[in-house]
Amino acid sequence: MASQEIEQLSAALARLPGLGPRSARRAVLWLVKRREQALPQLLDALGAVRDTLVECDICFNVDTRNPCGICADPRRDAKSICVVEDVADLWALDRAKLFSGTYHVLGGKLSALDGVRPEDLTIGELLERVSGGGVDEVVLAMNATLEGQTTAHYIAERLEGHPVRITQLAHGLPVGGELDYLDEGTLAQALRARRPLG
Secondary structure: OOOHHHHHHHHHHHOOOOOOHHHHHHHHHHHHHOOOOHHHHHHHHHHHHHHHOEEOOOOOOEEOOOOOHHHHOOOOEEEEEEEEOOHHHHHHHHHOOOOOEEEEEOOOOOEOOOOEOHHHOOHHHHHHHHHOOOOOEEEEOOOOOHHHHHHHHHHHHHHOOOOOEEEEOOOOOOOOOOHHHOOHHHHHHHHHOOOOOO
């Protein structure tokens, strides 16, 4: 039986995404065994992030500076904006290093069931960015869920009349995916998005 403080640390870590109670206990045991080196480094890193973390005024990314590193990078193509639901989506796309434009984080997706309305997201700020000029393309990179696609359609409707090209990430078969393991929605999307071979 661990002390109350160790149990509290385990419980706090278990609330993190991807860590359950057992994984959290293993992480705590690892930290305890290496407390002289690992704990001070972890505490310093957490303190630094806590003290410097800000939301970018332009794209709503989370960074330690404002504007964020992506928006401040002169090598980025400011004419192209990729719209994502969440910061995690931005980080995943940017980690792939396939998109050289800028981003816009909505802060969620439209959901009547959860009471998330357009004014609860940063859609208005996106429209302001596009209305300001200099944007040629808006890439809608919403998740392939009902709410994600509803959000994408809503944004596309709001952008009608603006001189921008509106594109969307392709959906369908994953690389290496086998047909008999895929759900009907993925198969339907793949069939609708079929294209000529060669």
